[in-house]
Amino acid sequence: MSDPTGQESPPEWERTRRGERSMRWEQVVQTARSIAALQEPDGGVPWPEGHVDAWNHVECLMAMSVAGLTEPVRRGYDWLARTQRADGSWPMKLVGGRAAEHGGESNHAAYAAVGVWHELLVTGDEDFARGMWPVVRAALDFVVGLQTTRGEIVWERTASGEPAGYALLTGCASIHQGLRCGVLLGERLGDPQPDWELAADRLGHVLSAHPEAFADKSRFSMDWYYPILGGAVRDEAARARLAEEWDTFVEPGLGIRCVSDQPWVTGAESCELVLTLDAVGERERALRLFADMQHLRHEDGSYWTGWQFVNGRHFPHERSAYTAAAVVLAADALDGHTPAGGVFRDAGGYATDRPTAGCGCSHAGSRA
Template identity: 50%
Template structure:
């Protein structure tokens, strides 16, 4: 299979080396921790598995999804944090749980393996049904809950009734991918599509529903990345805070007031720009963050540019994964290269078309 490559940014051999570096961090159980010996969370685990698929490491990717299938709890959730197989935070994060749908759909797009899709269907269905319990009447999703969740007869009991833009924007994409999985298997889920539409409306039209986290770059670009905001409105949103976060030749800040650029956020912004059609700037951002690359193909998490020190001092699995996913999207290489561009939902397309 073809491997992503971008002239003067990343060669195919370098991309394969990054895939090897991610696979080297994988535990025997299939878990993909932040770094060897570190914590595993269900969202970053899936993102790392996606990069394995892009680099042709299908056995390792499917081992990661098997870990997700095997460790899913009866209610459809996963613990927020596991360390070397030991649960260290048993509670539930709605966004973390939803993201398995993105990974499963992504792997299917690359492999075309219906048996894989069928095997993972109960996992996706269980996760999405669990996540729907977090949706408020006004469309947003509460972000976390104590485990175990109370019965459906007591909705939202035990939940942290706060909604975060980043997590909700990611759930928007997850719901869209879950709908695609269901339709591919001939099991359409209208309630999932309705939930996505309600969430998209909340993200576009009701900012008051979400806890303000405006100092974080993810809250800035994630509505675009997750597909809730696109077109001219998306371009305006990105332009509003470009100079607050983008550091020339280095990448983007994680937090607007700190001299710290992070590789994963830079790659995610590149993905958002690509989804808006601004592929040249997306490629430039990917090039800017290559100073974080290690000779073994892995990527350091970030750089404090005020003193030139890497921080934290770790090569994170998910940072390497974000690089691979951005390279695939920009280079249009694998059959799954458009998974972020395609996160734009139908009502967003219709809305922009009608307002044009």
């Protein structure tokens, strides 16, 4: 059987299609090592074009941790602590350790909590977690400071200190997971943060009940699945949401589209949907989708960012660390390589029905 690039599919992906496993352990390690090979001397893990942002950087650290690459992971967290600003945020883009874009994104800051909680689950190292706790606490306080009366969290604080005028659905869904992980981390370390829990409850409600709170980015597949992946939407509502846009975004045998109006599948989004399916118990579909996107794998274990299936070319012509990271995290969720394999699965399971006086729900007054 040939893959979309005309090459023979490795036999192990046939085993994946039959639901036996996602990826051999040595392949997981090879892919994680492809991320480590891109890490800069200062500890940052860059995009192909050379900048580092905190969200993708943390995701790459999580993937390397799955494979046991402790030294580059800890250098990466040192980078995170070193580049954090006094207000708890990180610059949107850093090049050579210096800010190239100075605004601070709320979802970038929130993901620090996911990374540190994940590292604690993988290693059990509470000393590490305690050392990073001030970073997480400052980051999530920055995030909560951008929450509106209705409950959404605007996407950035500008370089001049002004909050943005709108919120992003995907970003807020990721923030929801970050707040939940921060609450768990605080409880584990004996420093509970009830304000974060309240903020997560309010945000979860808006994510599940108030689509009007967010800028319209519905052509992006992430806006489709991220409310489920981030834990705000689960159970029957999640299954209904998946069914609604499945045919819009999923290309059988290839993966999922990044945007609905372009013939372009991307590896990172495909693996995030794998994580989403796993989180709602759809293992068979998750395994099949994971197998389908393996045509993006390079022989060195890295992954092409995407595939333009009309032109029959990789697009963009790059292999990205964040794509490799999503692959490793999906493999861990499917196969349970580490105790952190359920970190996305566990983001759900919280009550999100906490409307406020500002959300417009008829029963908000008694629940604010």
